[in-house]
Amino acid sequence: MSGSKPQAIPVTPKGNFSGPVIVDPVTRIEGHLRIDATVENGKIVDVRSSSQLFRGLEIILKGRDPRDAQHFTQRSCGVCTYVHALASTRAVDNAVKVKIPKNATIMRNLVMGSQFLHDHIVHFYHLHALDWVNVANALKADPAKTAALSNSLSANRKETAADFKAVQDKVGALVASGKLGIFTNAYFLGEKKNEAYYLPAEADLMATKHYLDALHMQVKAARAMAIFGAKNPHTQFTVVGGVTNYDALKPERVAEFKALTDEVIAFIKDFYIPDLLAVAGFYKDWSKIGGTTNFFSCGEFPTDEYDLNSRFLPQGVIFKRDIAKVQNFDPKLIKEHVAHSWYVGDKALHPYDGVTEPKYTSLKDKDRYSWMKAPRYADEPMETGPLATVLVAFARGHKPTVDAVNFVLKQLNVGPDALFSTLGRTAARGIETLVIANQMQTWLDALVGNVKAGDSELYTPWKMPQEAEGVGFVQAPRGMLSHWIKIKKGKIENFQLVVPSTWSLGPRCANGKLGPVEEALMGTPIFDPARPVEILRTVHSFDPCIACGVHVLDAKTGKTASFKVL
Amino acid sequence: MKVSVGHGLSGAEKRLEERGISRRHFMKFCGTIAAAMGMGPAFAPKIAAALTSDKRPSVIWLHNAECTGCSESILRTAAPYIDTLILDVISLEYQETIMAAAGEMAEKALQDAMKKPYLCVVEGAIPMKDGGIYGMVGGHTMLDICKKVIPGALATIAYGTCATYGGVQAAKPNPTDSKGVDEVFPKATIINVPGCPPNPANLVGTVVAAIATVVDKKPLPKLDDLKRPVVFFGETVHDKCERLPFFEKDQFAPAFNSPEAKKGYCLYKLGCKGPYTYNNCPTKKFNPLDKGVGVNWPVQAGHPCIGCSEPKFWDTMSPFYEEQK
Numbered sequence: 001m002s003g004s005k006p007q008a009i010p011v012t013p014k015g016n017f018s019g020p021v022i023v024d025p026v027t028r029i030e031g032h033l034r035i036d037a038t039v040e041n042g043k044i045v046d047v048r049s050s051s052q053l054f055r056g057l058e059i060i061l062k063g064r065d066p067r068d069a070q071h072f073t074q075r076s077c078g079v080c081t082y083v084h085a086l087a088s089t090r091a092v093d094n095a096v097k098v099k100i101p102k103n104a105t106i107m108r109n110l111v112m113g114s115q116f117l118h119d120h121i122v123h124f125y126h127l128h129a130l131d132w133v134n135v136a137n138a139l140k141a142d143p144a145k146t147a148a149l150s151n152s153l154s155a156n157r158k159e160t161a162a163d164f165k166a167v168q169d170k171v172g173a174l175v176a177s178g179k180l181g182i183f184t185n186a187y188f189l190g191e192k193k194n195e196a197y198y199l200p201a202e203a204d205l206m207a208t209k210h211y212l213d214a215l216h217m218q219v220k221a222a223r224a225m226a227i228f229g230a231k232n233p234h235t236q237f238t239v240v241g242g243v244t245n246y247d248a249l250k251p252e253r254v255a256e257f258k259a260l261t262d263e264v265i266a267f268i269k270d271f272y273i274p275d276l277l278a279v280a281g282f283y284k285d286w287s288k289i290g291g292t293t294n295f296f297s298c299g300e301f302p303t304d305e306y307d308l309n310s311r312f313l314p315q316g317v318i319f320k321r322d323i324a325k326v327q328n329f330d331p332k333l334i335k336e337h338v339a340h341s342w343y344v345g346d347k348a349l350h351p352y353d354g355v356t357e358p359k360y361t362s363l364k365d366k367d368r369y370s371w372m373k374a375p376r377y378a379d380e381p382m383e384t385g386p387l388a389t390v391l392v393a394f395a396r397g398h399k400p401t402v403d404a405v406n407f408v409l410k411q412l413n414v415g416p417d418a419l420f421s422t423l424g425r426t427a428a429r430g431i432e433t434l435v436i437a438n439q440m441q442t443w444l445d446a447l448v449g450n451v452k453a454g455d456s457e458l459y460t461p462w463k464m465p466q467e468a469e470g471v472g473f474v475q476a477p478r479g480m481l482s483h484w485i486k487i488k489k490g491k492i493e494n495f496q497l498v499v500p501s502t503w504s505l506g507p508r509c510a511n512g513k514l515g516p517v518e519e520a521l522m523g524t525p526i527f528d529p530a531r532p533v534e535i536l537r538t539v540h541s542f543d544p545c546i547a548c549g550v551h552v553l554d555a556k557t558g559k560t561a562s563f564k565v566l
Numbered sequence: 567m568k569v570s571v572g573h574g575l576s577g578a579e580k581r582l583e584e585r586g587i588s589r590r591h592f593m594k595f596c597g598t599i600a601a602a603m604g605m606g607p608a609f610a611p612k613i614a615a616a617l618t619s620d621k622r623p624s625v626i627w628l629h630n631a632e633c634t635g636c637s638e639s640i641l642r643t644a645a646p647y648i649d650t651l652i653l654d655v656i657s658l659e660y661q662e663t664i665m666a667a668a669g670e671m672a673e674k675a676l677q678d679a680m681k682k683p684y685l686c687v688v689e690g691a692i693p694m695k696d697g698g699i700y701g702m703v704g705g706h707t708m709l710d711i712c713k714k715v716i717p718g719a720l721a722t723i724a725y726g727t728c729a730t731y732g733g734v735q736a737a738k739p740n741p742t743d744s745k746g747v748d749e750v751f752p753k754a755t756i757i758n759v760p761g762c763p764p765n766p767a768n769l770v771g772t773v774v775a776a777i778a779t780v781v782d783k784k785p786l787p788k789l790d791d792l793k794r795p796v797v798f799f800g801e802t803v804h805d806k807c808e809r810l811p812f813f814e815k816d817q818f819a820p821a822f823n824s825p826e827a828k829k830g831y832c833l834y835k836l837g838c839k840g841p842y843t844y845n846n847c848p849t850k851k852f853n854p855l856d857k858g859v860g861v862n863w864p865v866q867a868g869h870p871c872i873g874c875s876e877p878k879f880w881d882t883m884s885p886f887y888e889e890q891k
Binding site (some may be wrong): 233244456 | 644653658734
């Protein structure tokens with residue numbers, strides 16, 4: 001790391017602008033998001049996060065075959081693909097009370113693990129990096145010095161000056177053509193330098209090359225996922241009762257998966273994590289910007305699908321940043337507020353009791369301003385996602401997580417408080433990736449061992465009940481996801497999705513408490529109101545994925561039955 | 567191989583040579599594209615001409631009501647890889663999922679791109695109800711943005727089942743009255759590439775064909791009555807399925823845990839919609855590396871086809887686990 005550490009911690013430059021700053025569309029996310037901020041003397045003093053698309057998937061699900069729900073809900077999101085298919089399948093598994101074979105759970109875990117590895121690589125390099133990396137500045141770098149910098153970050157890197165020169169040529173050709181394509185009007189471009197970007201040119205060039213390399217690596221990560229999941233995006237191998245993919249039990253398919261996954265994991269260890277630490281090392285001031293207060297996770301990667309406590313990553317709740325007091329997660333404490341959303345009414349209700357009617361007002365309305373509802377847990381806004389997962393696991397003494405957190409904090413030479421920030425959130429995503437990557441082989445070995453011992457069962461038969469209820473919890477790459485189903489006469493009577501991005505990016509609640517992204521943006525310095533990259537840094541650190549955040553339900557009442565939560 | 571060619575400038579072949587890329591290598595690359603389109607090697611020179619032309623158009627990619635799965639799918643292209651496609655083959659001027667700019671700067675990028683000739687790719691359906699207020703970008707309804715961009719495009723490729731036929735949000739009762747591009751803009755030049763998401767090879771081939779059409783005045787690729795390129799959508803999934811021999815011998819898997827399911831028998835009785843679905847999934851498969859075919863597809867993974875590239879499949883092909891009536 002010696003080559004990457006700056007001499008002194010920089011200070012994010014602050015402008016003196018006062019007035020509104022609206023970012024719409026927020027790009028490099030999934031979905032349609034608008035951030036409406038009020039800036040006073042170069043700092044955000046008020047902000048609203050507004051979701052701009054309504055699709056009504058839950059209305060569409062009513063009256064359909066419960067087995068089909070996974071295919072509809074998976075189309076909530078093609079970026080965090082699979083997670084909705086899994087949540088729906090778990091919800092119906094739970095409703096029909098089928099105990100799926102061990103191998104089915106392992107195969108679901110392997111696909112979920114692959115999804116994390118793929119998703120977090122793409123987020124860091126392709127959705128988030130351009131908030132920190134100035135691609136144009138890379139043209140000024142010395143390729144030889146860049147190679148030296150890069151190779152100092154990992155013993156397994158063997159990059160040459162010629163490699164970096166080729167990337168400079170590629171970027172240079174774009175500039176010479178006058179057609180910048182995806183880099184057109186980037187916040188790092190402009191007649192005047194945007195002082196909010198302050199990586200050295202060599203670090204910019206290094207990151208630009210790895211941006212391109214990662215575009216190829218994500219193809220392999222998705223390919224690995226498709227060996228078990230049939231395709232990516234939008235897997236097609238889960239069914240209520242288990243999974244269908246007998247073909248993937250063949251030794252040659254397992255070997256193909258292992259080879260691809262090993263390559264992806266090597267990339268994570270030799271490139272993603274060192275790049276993350278290097279860039280973070282230059283932007284350490286962002287460890288004091290963009291924090292929130294409360295965190296929770298339902299945990300992920302079960303051995304028993306119905307027991308949240310069997311999950312490799314543990315469930316838990318942290319209030320007021322107090323990691324000494326981690327509590328058990330209790331789904332009964334979830335309520336959804338609509339007082340500041342484009343729906344009729346203002347009562348906070350448990351998901352099963354909700355009644356919702358869309359009622360759009362306008363983009364100028366400061367009172368009702370989003371298609372998202374505002375979910376609250378014990379009346380508090382909660383951050384979910386990698387930072388929450390990592391904090392809960394760290395607080396519970398989950399050794400792989402504790403080790404990874406300590407490694408990252410030591411490398412950055414910061415204390416645990418630094419985690420409560422934009423930088424901490426981005427670092428936690430890397431930590432989560434590393435912890436899951438290190439566990440993949442264990443799951444694969446378990447599957448291979450079972451098959452060798454003669455157990456190739458993937459599916460348990462079951463019968464559709466006339467009436468039933470079920471819930472499926474998934475800790476997705478973006479955080480806690482739950483699907484709630486009520487079955488009547490063998491059909492879907494009600495279906496409800498409570499998704500990560502409503503937790504993190506929803507609006508104010510009836511009590512006037514800001515949503516987590518709103519809280520995180522308060523006080524953020526803005527250098528140039530025409531190029532407010534600082535807003536993107538914090539918003540992207542949550543990895544917004546919001547097409548699924550917008551929903552309507554028309555449920556009567558109900559409560560979860562037979563789901564062993566704790 | 568990395569190929570950096572046109573960038574709207576003349577003398578592309580000379581520049582390629584200067585950078586050590588021989589004509590032979592370049593033509594090999596073009597042959598790969600031709601193969602991706604399902605066309606013979608004779609088509610490669612036409613593609614080369616299109617890609618090195620001074621008049622190569624920009625591409626504007628619009629996001630409507632969608633899940634971004636189609637954008638993600640194109641990131642998985644391997645012939646060519648996405649960086650070659652968007653930095654060297656086309657100029658992707660506006661694409662909300664990957665573009666660097668945001669907010670007003672992004673809107674400006676869109677407006678500037680429309681001043682030059684452009685192809686349009688549309689992802690997602692257009693919400694029509696209540697004047698389109700269920701989907702907004704930059705304070706404008708998706709409908710209004712489409713009205714500004716699509717009529718001026720050289721050609722519009724509707725990519726994915728939402729953009730082509732309305733997709734999941736248009737499933738009954740279609741709460742937002744979402745529609746496919748062709749239904750809203752019947753007079754526009756439209757090529758439909760359906761799928762949920764589609765195979766990215768089908769988009770790469772269609773984009774290159776559209777460029778060849780625009781630049782070389784070649785006829786559009788042959789389309790069927792649903793405006794799908796026949797080279798990709800001319801046969802059913804069933805016709806090319808590796809499990810077809812089982813179907814022909816009446817050998818069906820009766821349950822997902824049956825010995826027949828484990829042996830890879832036909833999934834028709836478990837609800838497979840392959841006979842009713844026109845697409846090239848069994849031959850192209852998904853998630854390829856380099857020029858190879860993909861690594862898997864649903865039927866190989868033991869799961870029935872759900873018919874995801876057919877119009878209104880969410881209603882007409884469901885329940886998915888029942889035999890089609």
